Amino acid sequence: MAELQEVLDARVTMLEAALAAERAARLSVEQERDRLRASHERLRLELELLKRRLFVAKAERVDTTQLEMEFADTLRKLDALGGLVPAGAETHDTTTATPDSPGDVPAKPKASPSGRRDLKKLPLEEVRIELPDPVFEDLVARGLAERIGCEESSTLLYQRGGLRRCVTARVKYQVKGPGGETTVETTPMPPRTFPRSLAAPSLLAHVIMRKYGAGMPLFRLEDEFRRDGCSVDRGTMCRWLEDAGATCGASVAHAMRAEALAASFCIATDATGVLVQPIRTHEKGRQACRRGHYFVLVADAGHVLFEQARSIVPAWRPTHAG
Numbered sequence: 544m545a546e547l548q549e550v551l552d553a554r555v556t557m558l559e560a561a562l563a564a565e566r567a568a569r570l571s572v573e574q575e576r577d578r579l580r581a582s583h584e585r586l587r588l589e590l591e592l593l594k595r596r597l598f599v600a601k602a603e604r605v606d607t608t609q610l611e612m613e614f615a616d617t618l619r620k621l622d623a624l625g626g627l628v629p630a631g632a633e634t635h636d637t638t639t640a641t642p643d644s645p646g647d648v649p650a651k652p653k654a655s656p657s658g659r660r661d662l663k664k665l666p667l668e669e670v671r672i673e674l675p676d677p678v679f680e681d682l683v684a685r686g687l688a689e690r691i692g693c694e695e696s697s698t699l700l701y702q703r704g705g706l707r708r709c710v711t712a713r714v715k716y717q718v719k720g721p722g723g724e725t726t727v728e729t730t731p732m733p734p735r736t737f738p739r740s741l742a743a744p745s746l747l748a749h750v751i752m753r754k755y756g757a758g759m760p761l762f763r764l765e766d767e768f769r770r771d772g773c774s775v776d777r778g779t780m781c782r783w784l785e786d787a788g789a790t791c792g793a794s795v796a797h798a799m800r801a802e803a804l805a806a807s808f809c810i811a812t813d814a815t816g817v818l819v820q821p822i823r824t825h826e827k828g829r830q831a832c833r834r835g836h837y838f839v840l841v842a843d844a845g846h847v848l849f850e851q852a853r854s855i856v857p858a859w860r861p862t863h864a865g
Contacts, residue, residue, distance in 0.1 A: 700743035
């Protein structure tokens with residue numbers, strides 16, 4: 544019995560060793576199987592990608608050979624049609640052009656009007672100013688010249704009740720020379736506030752007063768002029784105001800300042816500190832406000848001036864103290 548037990552124990556030990564070896568082999572095979580499956584999946588994906596790049600992209604390409612064949616076929620048909628027309632026959636179209644015919648070429652759209660506006664077409668009351676030349680009028684009285692008409696130009700003026708069309712008629716004269724030759728002379732153009740401007744001084748004064756005196760925005764003035772029968776856009780009025788401020792306003796303010804410094808006995812001054820925001824640019828970052836001073840100058844001659852300075856010392860210097 545003892546020998547049999549030993550044989551059985553040896554047999555069990557051997558079987559257990561064989562089972563462990565089989566299990567290790569099976570585990571190794573399963574790991575290799577998993578690696579092969581992953582590799583197979585990668586290869587399958589690469590194959591699908593290659594197929595898509597080869598076949599799908601090829602299907603989207605244009606077959607130039609096919610296009611050449613179709614173009615050659617079209618050329619043959621055109622040559623056949625061209626042979627039906629005799630060599631000496633006229634090739635221009637002899638069909639009558641009617642507005643409803645399908646072969647009628649549509650007319651080009653009219654270009655938007657440009658240049659100076661024709662004020663004579665506006666439904667405005669007209670004020671005519673005729674400008675003769677005194678020298679040529681004397682020649683007309685002596686029989687050495689004669690009137691041959693007028694050269695007219697139109698501007699917009701403002702009178703109580705609305706806009707008016709101001710027609711400036713400069714008289715033209717035909718002057719006879721001592722040798723019998725004749726020349727044509729025209730009355731010179733009178734000076735204007737702004738050259739080549741449609742606005743007369745009365746209209747400029749009305750726009751300035753309504754804008755700054757009454758505080759009316761330009762778009763409301765635009766609507767008001769449109770109701771009067773003449774459309775003056777806000778951009779044009781803005782340019783008028785800019786020109787008036789840059790010329791008349793600046794010159795008047797400088798003249799007031801010069802007179803106040805030269806003729807005033809006493810100038811009362813008050814300075815107020817202000818913060819001036821910096822000019823924002825893309826290159827610089829956020830900056831702090833700089834300090835400045837705002838001066839009010841009250842001259843005894845009747846002028847009140849305002850001036851801004853970066854320092855507390857103003858840029859002006861009185862000519863004499865009082």
